[in-house]
Amino acid sequence: MVQRIGHVDTIGTDDTHKNETACGLYREGHIIAARFHAVLVSARDALDGEVEIVAGGCNGCATYDIDTGAYIYYVAQSHAIDRLAVGYGTAGDASVTKLEIAHELVAAAERLEVDVGWSGNTDKKIFLGDTTVYDESSWL
Numbered sequence: 733m734v735q736r737i738g739h740v741d742t743i744g745t746d747d748t749h750k751n752e753t754a755c756g757l758y759r760e761g762h763i764i765a766a767r768f769h770a771v772l773v774s775a776r777d778a779l780d781g782e783v784e785i786v787a788g789g790c791n792g793c794a795t796y797d798i799d800t801g802a803y804i805y806y807v808a809q810s811h812a813i814d815r816l817a818v819g820y821g822t823a824g825d826a827s828v829t830k831l832e833i834a835h836e837l838v839a840a841a842e843r844l845e846v847d848v849g850w851s852g853n854t855d856k857k858i859f860l861g862d863t864t865v866y867d868e869s870s871w872l
């Protein structure tokens with residue numbers, strides 16, 4: 733479901749990415765900029781392996797019940813129009829590594845000409861869009 737907010741095309745992800753067991757912090761009707769969604773999908777599709785995109789209410793519930801494969805996730809507490817913090821990881825017998833996922837997310841953003849920021853540390857999230865609000869010391 734594409735919806736236009738101001739000059740930004742957005743997409744609702746309740747039906748496609750919401751983790752069924754997301755906690756109460758998850759915002760129903762959550763929308764993200766379509767360009768961010770395109771980066772997530774492009775990265776997933778470029779990776780050689782099972783990678784799912786999930787949205788949760790917090791960092792905990794987004795992925796805690798994933799016990800196999802790899803994932804790209806975000807927290808859906810407020811709409812993500814200007815920026816999106818993207819987490820990623822693996823569980824069980826994943827066929828890709830965290831580093832491969834991170835590199836693919838950055839590459840996908842560059843392919844699609846979406847601003848991207850990442851510290852290079854696979855324990856840290858990747859930021860799409862306006863990354864200027866974050867300084868190096870506060871990389872999530």
Ligand SMILES: [Zn+2]
Pocket residue numbers: 754755756757788789790791792793794
């Ligand atoms: Zn939660």
